[in-house]
Amino acid sequence: MAAKIFYDDDADLGIIQGRKVAVIGYGSQGHAHALSLRDSGVDVRVGLPEGSKSRAKAQEEGLRVLTPAEAAAEADVISIQAPDTVQRTLYAQDIAPNLKPGDALLFSHGFNVRFGYITPLDGVDVALVAPKGPGHLVRRQFVDGHGVPCLVAVESNASGKALELGLSYAKAIGGTRAGVIETTFAEEAETDLFGEQAVLCGGASALIQAGYDTLVDAGYQPEIAYFEVLHELKLIVDLMYEGGIARQRYSCSDTCEYGDLTRGPRIVNDATRTEMKKILAEIQDGTFATEWIAEDDNGRPDFLRLREEGKAHGIEEVGFKLRGLMSWVDRPITETV
Numbered sequence: 001m002a003a004k005i006f007y008d009d010d011a012d013l014g015i016i017q018g019r020k021v022a023v024i025g026y027g028s029q030g031h032a033h034a035l036s037l038r039d040s041g042v043d044v045r046v047g048l049p050e051g052s053k054s055r056a057k058a059q060e061e062g063l064r065v066l067t068p069a070e071a072a073a074e075a076d077v078i079s080i081q082a083p084d085t086v087q088r089t090l091y092a093q094d095i096a097p098n099l100k101p102g103d104a105l106l107f108s109h110g111f112n113v114r115f116g117y118i119t120p121l122d123g124v125d126v127a128l129v130a131p132k133g134p135g136h137l138v139r140r141q142f143v144d145g146h147g148v149p150c151l152v153a154v155e156s157n158a159s160g161k162a163l164e165l166g167l168s169y170a171k172a173i174g175g176t177r178a179g180v181i182e183t184t185f186a187e188e189a190e191t192d193l194f195g196e197q198a199v200l201c202g203g204a205s206a207l208i209q210a211g212y213d214t215l216v217d218a219g220y221q222p223e224i225a226y227f228e229v230l231h232e233l234k235l236i237v238d239l240m241y242e243g244g245i246a247r248q249r250y251s252c253s254d255t256c257e258y259g260d261l262t263r264g265p266r267i268v269n270d271a272t273r274t275e276m277k278k279i280l281a282e283i284q285d286g287t288f289a290t291e292w293i294a295e296d297d298n299g300r301p302d303f304l305r306l307r308e309e310g311k312a313h314g315i316e317e318v319g320f321k322l323r324g325l326m327s328w329v330d331r332p333i334t335e336t337v
């Protein structure tokens, strides 16, 4: 079945402009949504706990900051942009008690609903507007007049207009400039987790580190290894982003292309594809969700150790030094754009 894709002309900005929106959380996605909603003429407030380090950032941007419970009570569209691991408690303690019939609950990832950590109350619309990109770039693209594609899904359609509401919200954050695909919470949650684990973040980071280690262990200069497997990857991926893998192959040499075609499948081989299927199965049967929630409940010991090991990898120090000599590369990540 062909994907149903919505663009600017398919969405009515007036719907979200007529609602009171609470964005709960002001991190990567939350700041992008809150600022772009405001810039799109929407009545928006931010919900953050007392003592949250994000409060000052939101206030610096002139946004009104309330507690999550106050924001949920005041608004009629509650957009949950807190970390997936805190959402079940946040929903039970601060949001559910303040939901009224006719309200709408929006997510940007289907994790908690798909894996059963949140079962929304009857009588409210429950929808998903999931940007397919990091929040800081969702905001950067919006400001630049572009947009990051989104997925939209409706879990509960109490008003009969939940899809229209989701599309209107997506338009306000720039999503319909790029295209918004209709899906389900399950399809969004499962494909998003697979993409970030196997390809975009897990797969790509492991590939870069392994390539760097291979060159450095063989005696090549770390700076050359960094430029070869990390810096240039962005330039290669830019060509794929602009014109697909075919454009990357067009722009690179025939020597490169022959090596790409014959050696690439030795790196991503049958064993890799088998592992990808196992990773997808662990997502689909809930193994990953259970493991991650338990890890978080236990204080994240493995997560924190692995994060520190990643920061200590040699490629980080070399990259820090080289990026410092290319003023245009290190664009600051900020919540106050």
Ligand SMILES: NC(=O)C1=CN([C@@H]2O[C@H](COP(=O)(O)OP(=O)(O)OC[C@H]3O[C@@H](n4cnc5c(N)ncnc54)[C@H](OP(=O)(O)O)[C@@H]3O)[C@@H](O)[C@H]2O)C=CC1
Pocket: 024, 025, 026, 027, 028, 029, 030, 047, 048, 049, 051, 052, 053, 054, 055, 068, 080, 081, 082, 083, 084, 086, 090, 108, 109, 130, 131, 132, 133, 134, 135, 136
């Ligand atoms: N990161 C991304 O680009 C993407 C994220 N998503 C989804 O967006 C959602 C948000 O993720 P992300 O933007 O990465 O989150 P971040 O970790 O970047 O930010 C979380 C924000 O929530 C705040 N927060 C923490 N606890 C609470 C609480 N109890 N109540 C209210 N606010 C709280 C944090 O404040 P403090 O400063 O105090 O920590 C921070 O402002 C998740 O569902 C995620 O899967 C979807 C697409 C991409």
Ligand SMILES: CC[C@](O)(C(C)=O)C(=O)O
Pocket: 131, 132, 133, 134, 135, 192, 195, 196, 200, 201
């Ligand atoms: C790729 C990671 C992501 O899914 C995203 C930026 O889209 C996330 O959860 O951060």
Ligand SMILES: [Mg+2]
Pocket: 131, 132, 133, 192, 196
């Ligand atoms: Mg994603």
Ligand SMILES: [Mg+2]
Pocket: 109, 192, 193, 196
């Ligand atoms: Mg994700």
